[in-house]
Every structure is written in structure tokens, then in C-alpha cells.
Amino acid sequence: MADDALIRRLGGELFNRAVRRVPDDTVHALRQAMERERTETARKTLAMQLRSAELAAERNAFVCSDNGIPVYFVRLGSESPIRADFKAALKAGYEALVENVQPPFLPHVTNPLTRERSHTGKGVPIVTFDQEGGVDWVEIVCSPKALGSGRWAALELFTFPSIAEIEAYVLDVAIRAGGQHCPPVAVGVGIGGTFDYAAKMAKEATLRPLGTPHTDPEVAAMEDRLTRAINALGYGPMGTGGDTTTLGVHVEWCAGHGFTPVAVAFNCWINRRSRVRIHPGGDVEWIE
Amino acid sequence: MSREIDLQLPLGRADLAGLQLGDRVFLTGEIVSSAGLPTYERLVRELSEGIAPPVALQGGCIFHLGSALEARDGGWHLHYINPTTSTRFDALMPALIEGFDLLLTGGKGGLSPESARALARTGGVYLSFPGGGAPILTDAVEAVVEVAWPEMVSHYRIVRLRVKRLGPLTVGIDARGNSLFAQIDTVAKGRRDEILAALAQSRG
Numbered sequence: 112m113a114d115d116a117l118i119r120r121l122g123g124e125l126f127n128r129a130v131r132r133v134p135d136d137t138v139h140a141l142r143q144a145m146e147r148e149r150t151e152t153a154r155k156t157l158a159m160q161l162r163s164a165e166l167a168a169e170r171n172a173f174v175c176s177d178n179g180i181p182v183y184f185v186r187l188g189s190e191s192p193i194r195a196d197f198k199a200a201l202k203a204g205y206e207a208l209v210e211n212v213q214p215p216f217l218p219h220v221t222n223p224l225t226r227e228r229s230h231t232g233k234g235v236p237i238v239t240f241d242q243e244g245g246v247d248w249v250e251i252v253c254s255p256k257a258l259g260s261g262r263w264a265a266l267e268l269f270t271f272p273s274i275a276e277i278e279a280y281v282l283d284v285a286i287r288a289g290g291q292h293c294p295p296v297a298v299g300v301g302i303g304g305t306f307d308y309a310a311k312m313a314k315e316a317t318l319r320p321l322g323t324p325h326t327d328p329e330v331a332a333m334e335d336r337l338t339r340a341i342n343a344l345g346y347g348p349m350g351t352g353g354d355t356t357t358l359g360v361h362v363e364w365c366a367g368h369g370f371t372p373v374a375v376a377f378n379c380w381i382n383r384r385s386r387v388r389i390h391p392g393g394d395v396e397w398i399e
Numbered sequence: 400m401s402r403e404i405d406l407q408l409p410l411g412r413a414d415l416a417g418l419q420l421g422d423r424v425f426l427t428g429e430i431v432s433s434a435g436l437p438t439y440e441r442l443v444r445e446l447s448e449g450i451a452p453p454v455a456l457q458g459g460c461i462f463h464l465g466s467a468l469e470a471r472d473g474g475w476h477l478h479y480i481n482p483t484t485s486t487r488f489d490a491l492m493p494a495l496i497e498g499f500d501l502l503l504t505g506g507k508g509g510l511s512p513e514s515a516r517a518l519a520r521t522g523g524v525y526l527s528f529p530g531g532g533a534p535i536l537t538d539a540v541e542a543v544v545e546v547a548w549p550e551m552v553s554h555y556r557i558v559r560l561r562v563k564r565l566g567p568l569t570v571g572i573d574a575r576g577n578s579l580f581a582q583i584d585t586v587a588k589g590r591r592d593e594i595l596a597a598l599a600q601s602r603g
Contacts (some may be wrong), residue, residue: 136574166534175531176481214478291508293530336601344587351569
């Protein structure tokens with residue numbers, strides 16, 4: 112279709128950008144954490160993390176050796192004239208990047224049935240869609256995801272839970288992850304909806320820039336107290352102790368039935384994410 | 400107050416006995432590493448069958464680090480290294496630690512109490528690497544000395560690297576089996592009720 116070439120190019124660029132830089136909001140949050148930390152080990156670890164982010168930016172190098180699997184979130188504006196076979200184009204863009212990128216990516220895409228590893232596989236990249244009414248742009252977010260933080264996500268189904276039960280569950284998932292997920296992490300929580308949609312909300316909540324509380328003051332207050340609760344656990348940067356286990360908890364919710372799924376997802380400290388908007392005529396705006 | 404300590408490899412037990420949890424260590428010398436679960440499974444299997452490992456491990460070290468290697472000009476070029484999650488190897492580490500009398504291991508996130516007990520028996524230490532520290536860690540690598548099991552994908556291979564001041568690495572499990580991770584986890588779990596009470600108070 113008309114815009115396939117553009118989407119293919121952006122598919123490669125989005126992934127390549129996400130693995131070579133720590134987003135600005137995350138660098139800022141790490142610096143703020145440095146000022147709050149009371150222990151020397153934690154401050155030194157945060158300083159190392161900031162230095163790694165700085166070196167990766169200076170050299171356009173990978174921050175981590177595990178660049179994860181490619182995940183794209185496409186948000187189609189109802190008034191956007193952009194027309195593309197998005198899934199095929201993003202896949203082609205990612206695969207072209209794998210072919211040409213220097214230094215090469217390690218093969219981390221895994222066949223779950225055979226444990227064989229490659230750079231691509233069935234259903235990869237993972238591309239999901241949503242629509243935004245009344246706007247004329249298309250937004251694509253790329254969030255490469257790996258085992259380090261990915262394996263600690265969790266979901267539980269409750270029936271008519273109290274807020275206290277929901278918050279206790281989030282805390283218990285944080286305790287189970289401990290310091291394993293390369294903290295300080297971004298935490299996303301999805302409450303309500305259905306089994307699949309709660310997980311999607313939790314994941315999307317991790318993509319919201321840090322320092323951007325929920326627009327509903329009551330939800331923002333929940334985010335703030337859950338952030339303080341998780342940090343009070345003391346796991347700290349890289350799990351070797353400290354005041355900063357999370358850089359922020361983001362909550363999204365949706366009405367559902369009496370069964371209430373609660374999903375919790377984590378992004379490690381490098382909080383990989385890139386975001387682009389495509390305006391009418393194919394004008395490209397890099398948001399992050 | 401934690402300390403910064405430079406260690407020259409190969410090490411003896413005496414070099415490790417004085418290390419305290421939270422000390423920051425820089426390593427200079429030769430290290431062995433692999434990030435492959437099939438690699439560790441094969442090492443344990445061959446150890447039980449009496450087959451010698453492809454890279455000398457006795458009394459040495461193995462770290463949970465993956466290497467991006469490329470065959471070039473008859474040798475190996477290293478693009479980057481980075482740690483992987485150590486607990487993935489928990490079921491295999493006690494056999495490896497005791498089987499090879501390992502004095503050093505490490506990766507990110509710590510190891511289980513069983514692995515810590517195995518380290519206490521060998522007088523070995525676990526070092527916590529910074530995850531997402533590829534640029535810093537890779538800068539410390541001077542040379543690729545040896546690559547075993549090259550038929551495996553890059554990060555699964557067993558690699559011997561010569562490093563200079565690799566670090567800072569945090570002492571996560573000391574030579575007596577004390578684990579910083581276990582201590583922190585116990586404290587966190589002990590705080591759970593108090594934190595839930597604070598949450599309730601904050602909700603009003």
C-alpha cells in the first residue's frame with residue numbers, strides 16, 4: 112500500500128533507537144533517585160546506570176546485550192490518511208534491521224516449544240492495534256522486551272476485590288520479583304476489564320512517561336502510595352539494597368464485571384521505548 | 400561503609416575470605432563466562448560423566464555473562480558483553496560450584512540459598528554485575544582468549560576473556576555463604592505488614 116515503505120523504514124528505526132538510548136524521562140528519574148538514596152551502594156549503582164546510559168548515547172551503542180523481542184503498539188488516528196499493511200511492513204523493517212545492524216543482535220527470539228533461539232519466529236514482531244478517535248496521526252511505540260524484567264509480570268483474577276486487596280496484590284508481586292528485574296523499574300498496573308485487557312493496560316501503563324501521574328487524582332494518589340510502598344521494601348538498584356526499587360507506578364483501569372483481573376508488569380531501569388507519530392503526508396515526528 | 404577492592408585473577412581462597420557483602424570489586428585477569436542454560440546443563444551432565452570441561456574451570460570462575468562474538472580473521476572479535484539473570488541457573492550451580500571447586504561466580508540478581516551454601520563449602524564468592532551496563536563492561540575486555548562450543552549461539556558459548564578492571568561488581572554472596580540478596584529479601588518480607596498498614600492509612 113501507499114505508505115508501506117515509510118512504515119517499513121520506521122519499524123527498523125524504532126527498534127534500533129529503543130535499544131541504544133534510555134528515554135529522557137527515565138534518565139531524569141534516575142538522577143532524582145540519586146539525590147534521594149541514603150546508601151552508598153545504591154548511589155554507586157545508580158551512578159553506574161547513568162554512566163551506562165550516557166556512554167550508550169555518546170557511542171550509539173546498545174545499553175544491554177539482550178535486545179529482547181520486538182513489540183510494536185500501533186495507534187491509528189480515525190482521520191489519518193496513512194495507509195499501510197502495518198504488520199507486514201513492521202516485520203519487514205525489523206528483519207531488514209536484523210540483517211544489517213552493526214554490531215549484530217544476539218539471537219534472543221525463542222521458540223517456546225523447542226527452546227531454539229533465532230532473530231525472528233512465529234508471530235514476531237508482536238504488533239497490536241488501537242484507534243484514537245478524531246485525530247489525523249498514527250502513533251507507533253516500540254518496546255523491546257526481554258526475560259530480565261518480562262518474566263516477573265503477573266496477573267490474578269479477583270471477585271469484587273477491595274482496594275486494599277488490589278494494592279496488597281501489587282505489593283506481593285513486587286516482593287516476588289524482589290531485585291531480580293534490574294531495578295529501579297517502571298511498574299504498570301492494569302485493573303478491571305477482562306483477562307487479556309488487564310494485561311494490555313498494565314503493559315501500556317509502563318509506557319507512560321515517568322513523572323506523568325494519572326489524570327484522575329484518585330488514581331494518581333494510588334500510584335503515589337504504591338510507589339512509596341514498593342520503595343519501602345528496600346530491594347534498591349540491581350537488588351543490592353536501597354530506597355529506589357521503582358521509578359514510578361502507573362495504574363490504568365477499566366470497568367469490568369464482578370471478576371476483576373489485576374495485572375502487574377515491569378520495565379527494567381533502561382525502560383526501553385521509542386515513539387513516533389506520522390502526520391498526514393507522511394511527516395514523521397519523533398516523540399521519544 | 401563498603402569498600403572498593405581490586406582483585407587480580409587467578410585468585411586463592413585467602414583473597415576472598417575478607418570480602419564483605421556490599422564491597423565493590425574490580426577484576427583484572429582472565430574470566431570464563433556463558434549465558435546459556437543448555438551450556439550449564441551440558442557442563443553438569445558432562446561433569447557427572449567424568450568428561451573434562453572444554454575450558455579449564457577447576458578452582459576458577461564462571462560468570463553468567465553473554466558475549467556477542469564474531470569470527471573474524473581467524474580469531475574472535477567481541478562486540479559486547481552483559482550479565483544475565485543468575486537464578487535461571489540455580490538448579491545447576493551447586494553441582495558446578497562444588498564439582499569444579501569454583502571460587503568466583505556472578506551475574507545479576509543473586510543465587511538461591513542452596514547455591515550460597517555451595518559457595519560457603521568452596522570458600523567462593525558471588526559478584527553482582529550491573530544489568531544494562533554493556534558499554535561499561537565491554538570497555539573492560541582486553542582480549543578474547545578462548546571460545547568453546549562455537550556451534551552454539553553466541554551468548555551460549557563458553558568464553559575466556561582477559562579483562563582489566565571489570566566492574567564495579569558488588570559482593571552479593573560472601574565466602575561464608577552470607578547473601579546480600581537473602582538478607583534484603585528477609586527485610587522486605589518482614590516489612591510487608593507495616594507497609595500494608597501505611598497503605599491503609601494513606602487511603603484514609
